Amino acid sequence: MQLKEALQPLDIESLRKDFPILQRMVNGHLITYLDSAATSQKPKQVILALEDYYKRYNANIHRGVYKLSEEATQAYEDAHTKVASLIDASFDEIIFTRNATEGFNLVAYAWGLEHVKEGDNIIVSWMEHHSNLVPWQFVARQNGAVLKHIRITEDGLLDMDHFLSILDERTKIVSITQFSNVLGTINDVKTIGKLSHEKGAVFIVDAAQSVPHFAISVKEIDCDFMAFSGHKMLGPTGIGVLYGKKDILNTMRPFLYGGDMISEVNLDKSSWNEIPWKFEAGTPNIAGGIGLGVAADYLLGVGLDRIFEHTRNITKYALQKLSEIPGVVIYGPKEINLRGGVISFNVKGIHAHDLASILDRFGIAIRAGHHCAMPLMKHLGIQACARASFYLYNTLEDVDKLIEGINEARRIFGYVS
Numbered sequence: 001m002q003l004k005e006a007l008q009p010l011d012i013e014s015l016r017k018d019f020p021i022l023q024r025m026v027n028g029h030l031i032t033y034l035d036s037a038a039t040s041q042k043p044k045q046v047i048l049a050l051e052d053y054y055k056r057y058n059a060n061i062h063r064g065v066y067k068l069s070e071e072a073t074q075a076y077e078d079a080h081t082k083v084a085s086l087i088d089a090s091f092d093e094i095i096f097t098r099n100a101t102e103g104f105n106l107v108a109y110a111w112g113l114e115h116v117k118e119g120d121n122i123i124v125s126w127m128e129h130h131s132n133l134v135p136w137q138f139v140a141r142q143n144g145a146v147l148k149h150i151r152i153t154e155d156g157l158l159d160m161d162h163f164l165s166i167l168d169e170r171t172k173i174v175s176i177t178q179f180s181n182v183l184g185t186i187n188d189v190k191t192i193g194k195l196s197h198e199k200g201a202v203f204i205v206d207a208a209q210s211v212p213h214f215a216i217s218v219k220e221i222d223c224d225f226m227a228f229s230g231h232k233m234l235g236p237t238g239i240g241v242l243y244g245k246k247d248i249l250n251t252m253r254p255f256l257y258g259g260d261m262i263s264e265v266n267l268d269k270s271s272w273n274e275i276p277w278k279f280e281a282g283t284p285n286i287a288g289g290i291g292l293g294v295a296a297d298y299l300l301g302v303g304l305d306r307i308f309e310h311t312r313n314i315t316k317y318a319l320q321k322l323s324e325i326p327g328v329v330i331y332g333p334k335e336i337n338l339r340g341g342v343i344s345f346n347v348k349g350i351h352a353h354d355l356a357s358i359l360d361r362f363g364i365a366i367r368a369g370h371h372c373a374m375p376l377m378k379h380l381g382i383q384a385c386a387r388a389s390f391y392l393y394n395t396l397e398d399v400d401k402l403i404e405g406i407n408e409a410r411r412i413f414g415y416v417s
């Protein structure tokens with residue numbers, strides 16, 4: 001048996017120097033940023049790429065025959081290739097959107113409305129972010145289909161027996177998150193995809209939290225679509241990705257209509273451009289796309305396996321430390337191997353918003369609220385929870401600060417003397 005080569009740990013000190021914002025003082029303290037699941041911080045390489053585009057070669061793409069436009073077109077198209085290599089796809093399967101939300105909407109409007117018929121069903125799960133739930137509610141209601149939800153177990157895992165009991169020949173779409181933004185659960189999307197395909201359903205992966213954190217191959221998962229956002233993976237805001245299998249994209253109708261997505265236009269009818277441009281109508285977010293390509297390169301340069309290992313170590317440490325605090329309830333799988341770098345929790349007697357405000361006094365940024373997963377909150381029997389999420393630039397000291405901050409909050413609320 002060949003032993004897996006040990007991963008080189010991240011050189012965290014020099015890596016943190018790439019993120020200028022980590023030097024920011026907040027309320028008199030050096031920032032401790034623990035909200036990367038909401039949006040990640042950006043390395044200077046990405047920030048400089050945006051500046052470079054606007055300073056040196058700002059021009060519209062795909063239409064100019066002059067130097068600046070050619071450079072901008074090349075950089076924007078190269079960015080598609082870079083993102084394609086990040087997820088093991090080909091260039092023409094990468095559509096730039098505004099964010100993951102737009103990716104789901106694109107599939108809902110362009111594929112869902114056309115193919116889902118009355119009496120069909122669509123399957124999502126209880127742990128989906130609203131962006132992977134509300135578009136399917138729309139399609140189901142519009143076309144008279146039924147929306148079904150995979151239950152979750154007490155441990156915060158998808159209930160696969162329940163999935164098998166609701167999956168049938170009338171299932172047209174199965175759309176599931178690979179990594180829950182609340183529970184931290186990592187789902188076995190490969191198996192879910194295989195089972196979905198056996199029934200003839202299209203399989204969509206919400207990779208908004210997973211692409212930033214682990215090495216992904218769409219070929220291996222064998223999904224039909226995958227949606228994710230640039231801003232959670234070190235890229236700019238306002239740019240996201242929809243991956244689609246070439247055969248499906250080629251036969252699918254467009255989502256938005258107008259300039260750039262056409263090949264020929266007559267007064268009364270038009271024909272469509274090749275993929276991916278057929279799905280990128282109008283002037284796109286050129287700077288954002290270029291920045292996203294640089295972010296993809298940055299992640300590949302550091303190594304996604306190393307990033308995953310790093311955040312898992314921090315998560316393991318944080319789970320241990322949090323569980324030592326009296327009154328802390330942690331949601332999601334107990335087993336570290338089933339989760340990624342997101343921990344949602346509540347502290348008895350302290351509302352999550354109060355906790356987040358107190359932590360902010362110490363420059364510690366966490367998330368509090370329903371995390372765009374209201375049905376999951378209902379299932380957990382809570383209105384809100386606190387969430388700490390970790391990324392490649394976080395350290396064990398960040399966790400220590402979080403723990404100190406929580407203890408301080410407990411003191412303020414009179415739970416410790």
Ligand SMILES: Cc1ncc(COP(=O)(O)O)c(C=O)c1O
Nearest residue numbers: 099100101129131181208209229
């Ligand atoms: C799991 C998951 N899916 C989808 C989204 C939606 O991402 P965006 O708001 O960038 O479209 C998020 C954002 O938090 C998320 O965590």
